[in-house]
Amino acid sequence: MKILVGYKRVVDYNVRIQVKPDGSGVITDGVKLSANPFDDIALEEALRLREKGVAEEVIVVGIGPADLTAHLRNGLAMGANRAIHVTTADAVQPLTAARIFLKLIEKEQPDLVILGKQAIDDDANQTGQMLAAIWDRPQATFASKVEIADGKATVTREVDAGLEVIEAELPAVITTDLRLNEPRFIKLPDIMKAKSKPIDVIEFGSLGVEANDHLKTTHYAAPAKRSKGVMVKDAAELVAALKQKGLL
Amino acid sequence: MSKILVIAEHLGGKLNSSTARAVSAAVAVKGEAIDVLVLADNAEAIAAEAAKIEGVSRVLTIARPENARPLAAVLAPQIAKAAAGYSHVFVPSTTFGKDVAPRVAALLGVAQVSDVMSVEAAHAFKRPIYAGNAIITVEADPAHTVVATIRTASWSAAASGSNSAPVEAITVDAALPTHTRFVELQQGKSDRPDLQSASKVVSGGRGVGSKENFDIIYKFADRIGAAVGASRAAVDAGYCPNEMQVGQTGKIIAPELYMAIGISGAIQHLTGIKDAGTIVAINKDAEAPIFEVADLGLVGDLFKIIPELEAALG
Numbered sequence: 208m209k210i211l212v213g214y215k216r217v218v219d220y221n222v223r224i225q226v227k228p229d230g231s232g233v234i235t236d237g238v239k240l241s242a243n244p245f246d247d248i249a250l251e252e253a254l255r256l257r258e259k260g261v262a263e264e265v266i267v268v269g270i271g272p273a274d275l276t277a278h279l280r281n282g283l284a285m286g287a288n289r290a291i292h293v294t295t296a297d298a299v300q301p302l303t304a305a306r307i308f309l310k311l312i313e314k315e316q317p318d319l320v321i322l323g324k325q326a327i328d329d330d331a332n333q334t335g336q337m338l339a340a341i342w343d344r345p346q347a348t349f350a351s352k353v354e355i356a357d358g359k360a361t362v363t364r365e366v367d368a369g370l371e372v373i374e375a376e377l378p379a380v381i382t383t384d385l386r387l388n389e390p391r392f393i394k395l396p397d398i399m400k401a402k403s404k405p406i407d408v409i410e411f412g413s414l415g416v417e418a419n420d421h422l423k424t425t426h427y428a429a430p431a432k433r434s435k436g437v438m439v440k441d442a443a444e445l446v447a448a449l450k451q452k453g454l455l
Numbered sequence: 456m457s458k459i460l461v462i463a464e465h466l467g468g469k470l471n472s473s474t475a476r477a478v479s480a481a482v483a484v485k486g487e488a489i490d491v492l493v494l495a496d497n498a499e500a501i502a503a504e505a506a507k508i509e510g511v512s513r514v515l516t517i518a519r520p521e522n523a524r525p526l527a528a529v530l531a532p533q534i535a536k537a538a539a540g541y542s543h544v545f546v547p548s549t550t551f552g553k554d555v556a557p558r559v560a561a562l563l564g565v566a567q568v569s570d571v572m573s574v575e576a577a578h579a580f581k582r583p584i585y586a587g588n589a590i591i592t593v594e595a596d597p598a599h600t601v602v603a604t605i606r607t608a609s610w611s612a613a614a615s616g617s618n619s620a621p622v623e624a625i626t627v628d629a630a631l632p633t634h635t636r637f638v639e640l641q642q643g644k645s646d647r648p649d650l651q652s653a654s655k656v657v658s659g660g661r662g663v664g665s666k667e668n669f670d671i672i673y674k675f676a677d678r679i680g681a682a683v684g685a686s687r688a689a690v691d692a693g694y695c696p697n698e699m700q701v702g703q704t705g706k707i708i709a710p711e712l713y714m715a716i717g718i719s720g721a722i723q724h725l726t727g728i729k730d731a732g733t734i735v736a737i738n739k740d741a742e743a744p745i746f747e748v749a750d751l752g753l754v755g756d757l758f759k760i761i762p763e764l765e766a767a768l769g
């Protein structure tokens with residue numbers, strides 16, 4: 208079987224993002240960019256399924272500007288067989304991303320699509336669910352365990368109440384949570400090998416996808432800051448302070 | 456004028472308090488009507504609870520055996536149909552809402568506003584991005600239904616008791632898929648307060664050191680009547696179950712008192728507690744970033760300090 212993996216490039220999770228003083232956006236010039244951590248987990252899961260013999264081919268998909276190539280090469284170095292790069296200069300909103308994935312699905316006919324549960328830049332947590340809806344297929348979001356057998360996926364999901372197990376007939380969309388696996392590190396020789404792996408470049412305009420721009424971001428602001436509090440010297444002082452605030 | 460449909464979240468025949476929080480956000484839209492939709496196998500008791508929430512105009516129920524469990528693929532087509540005539544569909548931003556709402560939005564062909572923190576106008580909302588490091592104002596096109604998830608920590612639960620909204624059973628003509636099936640829910644049984652709605656929370660981090668050591672956190676929490684939370688590092692290390700994780704990818708909470716014990720204060724953790732009333736940090740490292748946001752900080756070994764706290768409580 209064939210697995211399509213979302214592989215989005217985002218501002219690295221260690222970067223403390225700053226809002227531009229004029230509120231027009233966040234400062235992204237010169238900041239470190241990395242694969243969305245949830246997408247590394249998605250790719251790792253797909254690679255493990257291939258190593259187990261469940262899947263034959265793993266394809267990473269990136270939607271973004273021309274300079275995304277180096278990022279997609281990382282996905283190939285990690286082990287994907289090939290990459291698809293949908294080129295667009297504009298940031299796409301989740302419904303548009305989902306529509307792009309659907310076009311690729313029609314072409315590639317995968318049995319499984321694995322995306323991150325959220326991208327850590329916009330934290331939208333939407334694309335996988337939207338894709339499953341318009342594809343009219345099952346979704347298993349927030350996955351912490353995936354088993355594939357007999358044409359279905361048995362997925363353990365991290366939900367607020369605990370762990371939920373569901374069964375989804377393939378093809379299906381799975382979105383990854385942090386505890387699904389620990390992604391492997393890329394080794395230097397793999398980076399060399401990845402240079403010869405194919406990257407299909409598809410111009411967004413050629414897909415016939417309607418860009419959906421129902422949402423406009425009109426302003427960016429820094430979050431309200433919590434002011435630094437006071438240090439107490441011992442447990443007795445802490446309890447006294449909390450009692451005084453009526454918290455104990 | 457706006458008409459808002461709020462999707463009720465429930466478990467085990469009980470309404471989740473996240474629903475009343477979503478109603479608060481709906482009230483802020485200042486529309487003409489707020490209806491709550493209950494999808495369940497047995498909707499009666501849940502609907503009766505929802506009918507008491509102040510601000511609710513009507514409670515609508517769709518009771519079908521297929522709705523026994525909250526499978527997004529099954530619920531979304533029904534919600535999308537029921538949404539006809541509404542300007543807004545609000546769903547709590549819990550794992551339930553995050554799972555189902557985008558599926559509804561996509562069926563309606565509209566974008567979704569995730570994690571609404573405040574309602575600026577009927578079609579303008581504030582929401583966090585980059586783990587809460589930036590807050591954006593988003594404007595939705597009034598020509599389309601607004602589907603939004605409501606960040607529960609930003610809204611207090613609408614009061615309950617004085618209202619008695621009418622309850623109406625409705626039917627929608629939606630084909631329900633059978634490709635997705637519920638198998639089981641493994642739930643940690645606990646008599647402690649619920650992490651998401653508790654007024655006091657005590658959380659332990661990697662500094663607690665082991666699953667066995669975590670007992671000291673449970674014991675102290677029980678002593679002050681608090682719910683128990685954890686950092687990702689503590690969950691990953693197997694000290695406690697996943698549903699206890701607080702943070703960007705865990706639960707976002709706003710208790711009156713939050714005590715972080717043996718937690719360094721990574722940005723992803725702080726995202727989950729920004730709206731807490733008073734933050735207390737106990738850490739042996741005086742340089743730990745948690746002290747930057749703590750209202751009250753105490754430097755020292757947690758294994759020494761917790762017994763001292765218990766003693767000081769008298």
Ligand SMILES: Cc1cc2nc3c(=O)[nH]c(=O)nc-3n(C[C@H](O)[C@H](O)[C@H](O)COP(=O)(O)OP(=O)(O)OC[C@H]3O[C@@H](n4cnc5c(N)ncnc54)[C@H](O)[C@@H]3O)c2cc1C
Binds near residue numbers: 214268271
């Ligand atoms: C300059 C700039 C301006 C922006 N302006 C806006 C704006 O006005 N309004 C707004 O809503 N957003 C804006 N964004 C955010 C951007 O459009 C988001 O990437 C988009 O909303 C998708 O959200 P998400 O990635 O958080 O989706 P999620 O639903 O959180 O993503 C989940 C998963 O979907 C897959 N996926 C999603 N996108 C891609 C992709 N591009 N390539 C590969 N896989 C993908 C990945 O597997 C990912 O883990 C802007 C971004 C930039 C850089």
Ligand SMILES: Cc1cc2nc3c(=O)[nH]c(=O)nc-3n(C[C@H](O)[C@H](O)[C@H](O)COP(=O)(O)OP(=O)(O)OC[C@H]3O[C@@H](n4cnc5c(N)ncnc54)[C@H](O)[C@@H]3O)c2cc1C
Binds near residue numbers: 244661685702716757
């Ligand atoms: C995409 C992504 C999402 C994430 N989401 C989350 C999330 O939702 N929630 C979350 O919490 N993290 C999240 N993380 C992880 C986060 O970055 C940190 O790694 C994590 O919060 C660290 O947990 P900790 O503070 O318990 O551990 P550490 O950072 O190891 O800190 C342990 C602390 O305990 C103190 N300590 C040790 N022994 C004692 C003692 N005897 N007495 C007192 N203090 C002691 C130490 O001084 C130290 O400060 C995420 C990371 C990524 C990349």
